[in-house]
Amino acid sequence: MASKALKLGPALKEIRIHLCQKSKESLGTREFIQKHYVLIKKSNPKFPILVRECNGVEPKIFARYEFGKESSVSVNNLNAEKVLEVVKELAKGPAKSQLPNLSSPLSISHIDSFLCQVKQLYFVCKIQIQKKMF
Numbered sequence: 001m002a003s004k005a006l007k008l009g010p011a012l013k014e015i016r017i018h019l020c021q022k023s024k025e026s027l028g029t030r031e032f033i034q035k036h037y038v039l040i041k042k043s044n045p046k047f048p049i050l051v052r053e054c055n056g057v058e059p060k061i062f063a064r065y066e067f068g069k070e071s072s073v074s075v076n077n078l079n080a081e082k083v084l085e086v087v088k089e090l091a092k093g094p095a096k097s098q099l100p101n102l103s104s105p106l107s108i109s110h111i112d113s114f115l116c117q118v119k120q121l122y123f124v125c126k127i128q129i130q131k132k133m134f
Helices: 024-043 080-091 108-133
Strands: 012-019 049-053 060-065 070-074
Touching: 012 024, 012 080, 024 049, 024 080, 060 080, 070 080
Parallel strands: 012 049
Antiparallel strands: 012 060, 060 070
8 A cells, every 4th residue: 555654744733634425526535544544543643633524525634733834635536546645745744934925915824823833932932941940
């Protein structure tokens, strides 16, 4: 199987798979779970891989990274091997720059993501300062 020894990296914190139990659009995603889920889970026993089934939902793979960064990819009408390729790409990590492109208009999600990163950095620094004081 192509999914053997797929290690889900340190920057990746969670994978969520959304699919429909019956739709033809989710067929490849269901086959991916049947063919590859067990082997991926055995290679990453403590890694959270969540499978969410809902009638009529568009099949998507969501990846959550460090600092609350998320990515999602539609796997609508893809076969199991293509879904595996999507998971491998998401496992590589988020885009190089987590900061928004300042030449384009800022969206609320970019600002929220940036503020979340600043807040987490603040708490890390605060904890390190407190450790040095005691």
